[in-house]
Amino acid sequence: MTLALITAASLEPVSLAEMKAHLRLVSDAEDALLGEFIKAAREHVERQTRRCLLTQVWRLYLDRWPQGRVVPFPIGPVQSVEQIVLYDRQGASVLLTPADWSLARGTDPARLRVALGAGLPHGQLDGIEIDVRCGYGSAASDVPETLRQSVRLLAAHWFENREAGTELAMASLPHGLDRLLSVNRMPRL
Known part of the structure; x- marks a missing residue:
């Protein structure tokens, strides 16, 4: 991560x-x-x-989904998930839709759950990119x-x-x- x-x-x-x-x-x-x-x-x-004090956008890189396809964010407070992109071994990208994941902002740290079958990484190092907007406000x-x-x-x-x-x-x-x-x-x- x-x-x-x-x-x-x-x-x-x-x-x-x-x-x-x-x-x-x-x-x-x-x-x-x-x-x-x-x-x-x-x-x-x-x-x-x-914690991000003011609004910032960070990219979280993962090699694979964690156990249970639940990603705890290492920073917060999370305002929103901007996008989730996966890459295959050839470098082709797949953009997940918001229907493929859900965000639990009420926990500390916030967690992201990716639906089963959505976004299967193909063994690419840093093959998952999650852009997240963090901070208390602007x-x-x-x-x-x-x-x-x-x-x-x-x-x-x-x-x-x-x-x-x-x-x-x-x-x-x-x-x-x-x-x-x-x-x-x-x-x-």
């Missing part, structure tokens, strides 16, 4: 203005750097929780506040502790971040 980002989030869950207010910054001199810290913090929070206000606070804490920590040699900078994460992330971490099945 491999994941690849197809469409990235179009904005961040914490705006530059919000981050500057959090840090009590008035200067615009380091806006570009602060923007990079916000993006890196969001990506870190997403990796640690296995606006920063759609993201739960605990996850937005995690982004703010981490971006502020990196902004304030840029020197590798200080004792405080040696601490990998700010105090309390692990607790904020742990309550939002998606379980693995």
